[in-house]
Amino acid sequence: MSITRKRFLVGAGLVGGGIAVGGVRGLLAADEAGADDGTGHIAFHGTHQAGILTPQQDRLHFAAFDLTTSNVKEVRDLMRAWTEAAAAMTAGALVGSDTWQPTAPPDDTGEALGLLPNRLTITFGFGPSLFRADGEDRFGLARRMPPALKPLPDLPGDEIDRAISHGDLCVQACSDDPQAAFHAVRNLARIARGVAVLRWSQLGFGRTSSTSQNQQTPRNLMGFKDGTNNITAEESDAVHRKHVWADSGDGADWMHDGSYMVTRRIRMLIEVWDRASLADQEQTIGRLKASGAPIGGSGEHDDPDFKAKDDKGMPLIPDAAHVRIASPDNNRGIRMLRRGYSFTDGFDDQLGQLDAGLFFIAYQRNPHKQFVPVQRRLGANDQLNEYIVHRSSGLFAVPPGIPDRPGRFIGDSLLN
Amino acid sequence: MIVTRLVPLAATLTALLLALVAAGCGDEKSETSSAPPVTNIAMTPELTAAVDDYREYVADQADDLVQRTTEFAEAVKNDDIDEAKRLFAYARAPFETIEPVAGSFGDLDPRIDSRENDAVEEQDWTGFHRIEKALWVDGSTDGMDEVADTLVDDVKELQTQAKTVELTPVDMAAGATDLLGEVSKGKITGEEDRYSHTDLYDFQANVDGSKQVFVLLKPILEQNNPQLADEISQEFDDVYAALGDYKRGDGYVSYTELTDADTKKLSQSIDALAEPLSQLAANLQS
Incomplete structure (x- = not known):
């Protein structure tokens, strides 16, 4: 009979067999808390939520939820329960009780037992509809809605399916192990039952950005290096504050040290892309496919020379090339922290084609000053639009992180 | 679920502390208990009464099932397709209310309620759904007299077993x-x-x-x-x-x-x- 079992008998008065499963694993997690010493524990607590500046993990499970309650107290309880579960899971501990009783379903679903968290981070966000939906102030929070969370306008080229867009709450679970990320979303959805339901969900199987200078730039499903000029963790706090972190002076005190997340499910018409010649592909992107160098450059990290001309006097990097239109140089210095993933949802039965693309995630201080103007230009002019369709869109306020103190929970600056 | 989950979480933290104490004693290997699952709980007068009341409910449902299924079977055998269709869902309902109990009676559940693809051989397919297909797909009760009689026999057997079910x-x-x-x-x-x-x-x-x-x-x-x-x-x-x-x-x-x-x-x-x-x-x- 184990110690945990004995504790359970005393604590809950259960007569019957309990099976303690979490003790050893819990110990490991406790010893390693606060440090990533190779076992893959990323601290959950801190000034900012983890999963933003964290060097980007390989796998994503993203989920958006709709609240079914109309009681703000239940929203608060949900965020409290989610915070406790997320702190446990990211530390490699079980959700809820680690003593399992035969007569009840285990609190934790179990598929992460014996797995290390593999740098699991769980990041929470609030959608505009938490504050106001169909003109209604659902939870008495409307007056605290940040100006930056105003719903995104219709953007050129959008073909957004509402059923897989938006949501009252969101969870971004990232890990180097897909099962750790899945386990997180599954257990959070279970905890939410009766208060919130899944609205839509997206898996990502490979990162398409680097958020650390120690990471290789990955390739997206078009076969090109993506995110070469991304904001990285190693850049200065001033850079992060300017482009990523919300400030109390921005119009919502409670969002200080938070950020705003834009998600876009970008379907790639990869069958069409695969028929484009190498020259067409490179001129569409503005980079060389093999090396990742900008056209006219020789190394991946060379700055693109947007003024360079070919021998006929035409721009070397075409006017409609993706890199030209998206570049901070041509967007008054606008930058975002991109954290996207390649996805495939298998087969598109309607078209008989692979259903694949890029699940774009970007963090920023104000989407209306960053994502929106850049996407307006891209949607209108980007040569890449021949090969992509934006089918899902999401905007979420990602509240600040919290210290590891009793009573604190993600979103408490808004909900308390 | 939220509130009910908070309590176990606090318990987990206690468990972790206790586990740390155990680890200090060099005893961490014993954390995984192999106690056999125990699903019996001590009976109280309240629990006994609840079980007795439930057994009565099951028996009542089984009685209803026999009565309604008999009506349904009569309509089928009278070749009254409209009436049989009208009675189909009504006849099945008392089975659906006690399905887990019925499922514990050997092959009675498949005999009464299997779908077309559940049956090993077409000629072995009996029960409500066999007649459902005849009524809605074939629009005919040909060959259904025997199936209807068997269904009535089967729900009667369920009725008998329900009276003595251990719960x-x-x-x-x-x-x-x-x-x-x-x-x-x-x-x-x-x-x-x-x-x-x-x-x-x-x-x-x-x-x-x-x-x-x-x-x-x-x-x-x-x-x-x-x-x-x-x-x-x-x-x-x-x-x-x-x-x-x-x-x-x-x-x-x-x-x-x-x-x-x-x-x-x-x-x-x-x-x-x-x-x-x-x-x-x-x-x-x-």
Whole structure:
């Protein structure tokens, strides 16, 4: 009979067999808390939520939820329960009780037992509809809605399916192990039952950005290096504050040290892309496919020379090339922290084609000053639009992180 | 679920501290206990009464099933297709309310309720769904007299067995959750009554059967975990409210009238109920 079992008998008065499963694993997690010493524990607590500046993990499970309650107290309880579960899971501990009783379903679903968290981070966000939906102030929070969370306008080229867009709450679970990320979303959805339901969900199987200078730039499903000029963790706090972190002076005190997340499910018409010649592909992107160098450059990290001309006097990097239109140089210095993933949802039965693309995630201080103007230009002019369709869109306020103190929970600056 | 989960979490932290103490004694290997699962709980007069009441409910349902199935079989044998169609969902309902109990009687459940693809051989396929196909797909009762007679014999056998069924409070509680599993697996997908599309009638019968278990155990649960009792009551109300949108006259709309948004809403309301209900068995002892 184990110690945990004995504790359970005393604590809950259960007569019957309990099976303690979490003790050893819990110990490991406790010893390693606060440090990533190779076992893959990323601290959950801190000034900012983890999963933003964290060097980007390989796998994503993203989920958006709709609240079914109309009681703000239940929203608060949900965020409290989610915070406790997320702190446990990211530390490699079980959700809820680690003593399992035969007569009840285990609190934790179990598929992460014996797995290390593999740098699991769980990041929470609030959608505009938490504050106001169909003109209604659902939870008495409307007056605290940040100006930056105003719903995104219709953007050129959008073909957004509402059923897989938006949501009252969101969870971004990232890990180097897909099962750790899945386990997180599954257990959070279970905890939410009766208060919130899944609205839509997206898996990502490979990162398409680097958020650390120690990471290789990955390739997206078009076969090109993506995110070469991304904001990285190693850049200065001033850079992060300017482009990523919300400030109390921005119009919502409670969002200080938070950020705003834009998600876009970008379907790639990869069958069409695969028929484009190498020259067409490179001129569409503005980079060389093999090396990742900008056209006219020789190394991946060379700055693109947007003024360079070919021998006929035409721009070397075409006017409609993706890199030209998206570049901070041509967007008054606008930058975002991109954290996207390649996805495939298998087969598109309607078209008989692979259903694949890029699940774009970007963090920023104000989407209306960053994502929106850049996407307006891209949607209108980007040569890449021949090969992509934006089918899902999401905007979420990602509240600040919290210290590891009793009573604190993600979103408490808004909900308390 | 939220409140009910907070308590175990606090317990986990205690467990972690105790585990650390154990580790200090060099005893961490013993953390994984191999105690055999024990699902019996000590009976109290209240639990005994609940089980007795439930056995009575099961017997009443079985009586109804025999009476209604006999009516249904008569219509089939009289070649009165319209009347047989009208009685189909009505006759099945008392079976759907006690399905987990019926499922414990050997092969009675498959004889009464198997779908076409469940039967090993076409000629072995008997029960409600065999007749359902004849009525809705073939539009004929040819060859159904024998199937109807066998069905009546089978539900009578169920009626007999129901009188002596052994039940524990844990079985009852598990059955309540199983009934909602039946809804999630068969009714919400339209798979159960694939020819008649009367799935929502079965949906309600499953929920009714589940609710009956809860009602009988509720006084005990209210003693042990009043918050859970309130939560389950509220979720049952929500499920009935969601289902109420599809009522037409004495019955329900055809499953084919449901949109994806409709089935999603119904399915998620069942999930919201089944999650706290699954904690019922573990909360029957103080």
